[in-house]
Amino acid sequence: MSLDELLALLDRTPVIASIHPVSICYLPEDVTVLDSATEAAWQFDAPEPTLPGRLLITGSDPQYSSRFPQVRCDHDPFTPALNGVLFERYDDIASRMLCQSQVAELIVAGASKHDLIILLLVDGLSYRDVNSWADSSNRALDVDPCLVDVPTLTRVAFPNLVGAPSLAMRLFDIGYHHRLGFTYWTREDNQLTERLFHTVAEVKKIGHFSEILATLRSHLDDAGQRKSYVQIVRTGLDSYAHGQKRRPPIAAIVGEVRREFEQLTVLCDDLYRKLEIRTCLYLTADHGILWRDEFESEIIGDAPAKSSLRWCGWRDLYHQRDKGRRFLIDGEEYYCLGFPKLRRPLRIDEQGVHGGISFQESIVPFITVKIGDQCSILVKT
Numbered sequence: 001m002s003l004d005e006l007l008a009l010l011d012r013t014p015v016i017a018s019i020h021p022v023s024i025c026y027l028p029e030d031v032t033v034l035d036s037a038t039e040a041a042w043q044f045d046a047p048e049p050t051l052p053g054r055l056l057i058t059g060s061d062p063q064y065s066s067r068f069p070q071v072r073c074d075h076d077p078f079t080p081a082l083n084g085v086l087f088e089r090y091d092d093i094a095s096r097m098l099c100q101s102q103v104a105e106l107i108v109a110g111a112s113k114h115d116l117i118i119l120l121l122v123d124g125l126s127y128r129d130v131n132s133w134a135d136s137s138n139r140a141l142d143v144d145p146c147l148v149d150v151p152t153l154t155r156v157a158f159p160n161l162v163g164a165p166s167l168a169m170r171l172f173d174i175g176y177h178h179r180l181g182f183t184y185w186t187r188e189d190n191q192l193t194e195r196l197f198h199t200v201a202e203v204k205k206i207g208h209f210s211e212i213l214a215t216l217r218s219h220l221d222d223a224g225q226r227k228s229y230v231q232i233v234r235t236g237l238d239s240y241a242h243g244q245k246r247r248p249p250i251a252a253i254v255g256e257v258r259r260e261f262e263q264l265t266v267l268c269d270d271l272y273r274k275l276e277i278r279t280c281l282y283l284t285a286d287h288g289i290l291w292r293d294e295f296e297s298e299i300i301g302d303a304p305a306k307s308s309l310r311w312c313g314w315r316d317l318y319h320q321r322d323k324g325r326r327f328l329i330d331g332e333e334y335y336c337l338g339f340p341k342l343r344r345p346l347r348i349d350e351q352g353v354h355g356g357i358s359f360q361e362s363i364v365p366f367i368t369v370k371i372g373d374q375c376s377i378l379v380k381t
């Protein structure tokens with residue numbers, strides 16, 4: 001049943017619906033949502049008069065299964081249509097889905113079942129770029145949407161991912177004493193690298209992915225059965241959004257990210273067959289990209305040509321008519337605009353933007369592959 005069909009049915013009767021929690025945020029304000037059929041029945045059976053209205057019930061109860069119709073709503077909330085509700089219902093949506101600030105906790109919660117955890121962090125990748133991977137993969141691969149619950153900026157979102165205390169430190173406390181990192185920069189010449197890899201004992205500055213694979217294989221062979229955590233930072237689409245006069249080959253770049261992830265998966269398969277190392281491999285991103293040719297911008301300010309397009313600090317709010325959403329991160333204020341607002345017109349060499357709040361920028365993938373579970377290496381039919 002579609003969302004429109006559900007609304008039409010709600011005009012006639014209360015309905016028990018199996019529906020994605022975020023899809024509820026698309027419903028009109030006059031729809032009352034109850035968690036249980038018991039509560040709905042109590043309201044109808046109470047002696048006090050009840051005003052008519054549309055009532056959606058999200059929790060079933062066998063006692064009332066015959067009293068209200070039960071349907072399944074197949075609405076997918078994670079499409080560009082989310083831009084119609086994301087800014088206004090941001091907090092409600094955040095409470096109904098996985099958020100970036102919860103990723104580290106989620107990884108730690110499942111760590112006891114594995115010997116090796118690999119986290120691939122990609123700079124600039126949207127959920128919509130990869131949401132078809134699960135359907136086309138020959139293994140058990142989960143691709144879940146994840147809300148960037150901070151400004152969609154690399155320097156803010158990557159630290160939001162690893163958390164504080166850092167993921168590496170939290171894993172160390174539960175036995176992951178062998179830690180290894182790969183990035184493009186050294187800790188000495190990049191402050192963000194120092195923050196992301198804090199407490200990672202060994203960090204390699206490597207650009208080519210083939211070198212990462214070779215180094216990783218050698219180190220994990222030496223590690224034997226010790227529990228290990230590997231953290232890898234790779235470029236995605238971010239650098240192609242800035243300083244480009246032509247639209248970048250997005251599909252080709254995303255394809256390269258996928259090939260790297262698959263190479264890691266093959267390596268982990270080999271380690272399981274050789275050493276019975278059980279691995280959980282994750283991929284996620286700091287933020288996505290909103291490309292210039294996929295929206296009609298609304299200019300709400302006169303910010304200088306080199307200033308940010310989708311966010312600003314409090315000192316620069318006088319350049320715009322709309323404040324946006326306020327975030328307070330490490331004592332610094334960020335004001336982020338909703339879709340499709342910009343603080344100034346796009347320059348010719350700006351192919352994409354991030355920093356604001358939109359489906360494209362704010363919904364990133366959280367991908368999981370488990371190797372060592374019997375189901376992880378079965379071919380889908």
